[in-house]
Amino acid sequence: MAHRIPWIIKYRPRKVEDVVDQDQAKKILIPWIEEWASNRIPSKRAVLLWGPPGVGKTSLVEALARTYGFEVVELNASDFRRKQDVERIVGVAATRRSLFKKGYIILLDEVDGIAGREDYGGVEAINRIIDYTKNPIVMTANDPWNDKLRSLRMKVSMIQFRPLGKRDVMSVLKKICSIEKLFCEDQALSYIVDKAEGDLRAAINDLQNVGEGYGKVTFDLVVNLVRERYKSIDIFKTLTRIFYARYGWVAKNAVSNSEVDYETVMAWINDNMPRKLGDPRDLYRGFDSLSRADVMLSRAKFKTAWELLSYVFDYLGPGIAFARKYGPVKKERFGYPEKIKLMGRSKEVRGTRERLARLVGQKIHESRRKVKSEVLPYLTVIFRYSQEPSIPARLAIELELEDKMIDFLAGGRSKEIKETMESLRYGTEAGEKSQQKLTGKASTGESKRRPGRRRKPSKDTRFKPLF
Numbered sequence: 001m002a003h004r005i006p007w008i009i010k011y012r013p014r015k016v017e018d019v020v021d022q023d024q025a026k027k028i029l030i031p032w033i034e035e036w037a038s039n040r041i042p043s044k045r046a047v048l049l050w051g052p053p054g055v056g057k058t059s060l061v062e063a064l065a066r067t068y069g070f071e072v073v074e075l076n077a078s079d080f081r082r083k084q085d086v087e088r089i090v091g092v093a094a095t096r097r098s099l100f101k102k103g104y105i106i107l108l109d110e111v112d113g114i115a116g117r118e119d120y121g122g123v124e125a126i127n128r129i130i131d132y133t134k135n136p137i138v139m140t141a142n143d144p145w146n147d148k149l150r151s152l153r154m155k156v157s158m159i160q161f162r163p164l165g166k167r168d169v170m171s172v173l174k175k176i177c178s179i180e181k182l183f184c185e186d187q188a189l190s191y192i193v194d195k196a197e198g199d200l201r202a203a204i205n206d207l208q209n210v211g212e213g214y215g216k217v218t219f220d221l222v223v224n225l226v227r228e229r230y231k232s233i234d235i236f237k238t239l240t241r242i243f244y245a246r247y248g249w250v251a252k253n254a255v256s257n258s259e260v261d262y263e264t265v266m267a268w269i270n271d272n273m274p275r276k277l278g279d280p281r282d283l284y285r286g287f288d289s290l291s292r293a294d295v296m297l298s299r300a301k302f303k304t305a306w307e308l309l310s311y312v313f314d315y316l317g318p319g320i321a322f323a324r325k326y327g328p329v330k331k332e333r334f335g336y337p338e339k340i341k342l343m344g345r346s347k348e349v350r351g352t353r354e355r356l357a358r359l360v361g362q363k364i365h366e367s368r369r370k371v372k373s374e375v376l377p378y379l380t381v382i383f384r385y386s387q388e389p390s391i392p393a394r395l396a397i398e399l400e401l402e403d404k405m406i407d408f409l410a411g412g413r414s415k416e417i418k419e420t421m422e423s424l425r426y427g428t429e430a431g432e433k434s435q436q437k438l439t440g441k442a443s444t445g446e447s448k449r450r451p452g453r454r455r456k457p458s459k460d461t462r463f464k465p466l467f
């Protein structure tokens, strides 16, 4: 393959004039940036660029920055999920002066990506930062109408981006054909333009796939190869296209257009390869390719050498597709990778651990970090190994632990401890009184005491305050 860099990167607009169409958006954005550039603060400190993918939202921001001499601090959805990260990165950038440039443009790309998640803190934090930022904040979104973005929408000026006109898409494709010295039939280009529906990213990708694969772009080729738009395809389609690919580029496209990130694609391939490749020699080649992809991806990230991504696509796409040589594709169904299941579970556990650390920290006036490193280990030992279940049970009552926290601390012993807590709570008057004294709460009396639950605890499990 002659070219390794995806053309959408190679032909990224450098200057504002390179961004085709979108005149409406430019009309609002340019004066806004000029105001910042002359050290004034416009009435809206943030803008939200919204519209379908592949129409120049991100490109225009980067081009503006270059034209007006701003540095871009770019974050995308995975970076600004957590409130702390937003405050740490965006908050700092919002008030910092750039040493050599006019200032920073803070680009929060695809903010609708955070709206769907449970961690809502990110949006709130952005909201607060907009009030005091000394640098322009630009957000982009495909769909800005999510309810969770409502408060943001009020604070920003909303700038709509529309699907690109066919003529503009065509002109960019033609320019690329001539720079690449690629033979392109007009009719073929028209076909690509029609299929792209105003999405220039999709059009350029199609052009590259055909052009690089066949050395020319003719109508016959295009009609056969550009059947549908390879946009954002889900993981099952991605896998199907990789494992059943008859052409290398189909597999490669499947990877580069997958809606999940490359690490996730790798986890899925890793677990599903044995389900699909029967012959051990095929498996060997498949895993070999997968590990090379892994190496390339970490190099690409570590050195921010994104041109290496193309190798990642090659190893994950055609590399896996053509690993199969000796055996047919097995019929077995794709399954969820263990690693992702585990991460899901451990995320929940981490959440519990964090909440527990906060709770204990509040009671004993210590930081969460200290609690995690110096208190939780002892609590775990007490909950798991103390001879008397009443000791952890009393601790759990005093600290008002949630069930999940008790499970976390006690592991297999959690049921025993919860039962002991029950009998401490409902067992004796003495128990209630001392608990009252301890938590300073008035007893809720009969309502809390369930009839028939009165169990007489053995003497030594009776509630005694610990501290």
Ligand SMILES: Nc1ncnc2c1ncn2[C@@H]1O[C@H](COP(=O)(O)OP(=O)(O)O)[C@@H](O)[C@H]1O
Residues within 6 Å of the ligand: 007, 008, 009, 011, 012, 013, 018, 019, 020, 021, 022, 052, 053, 054, 055, 056, 057, 058, 059, 060, 140, 164, 172, 200, 201, 204
């Ligand atoms: N209006 C445009 N003018 C020139 N190139 C564009 C335009 N829109 C998209 N592109 C091309 O498509 C690629 C993706 O565009 P991008 O700005 O990232 O889209 P968005 O952020 O709207 O999804 C760019 O690298 C560029 O090559």
Ligand SMILES: [Mg+2]
Residues within 6 Å of the ligand: 057, 058, 059, 109, 140
């Ligand atoms: Mg974008």
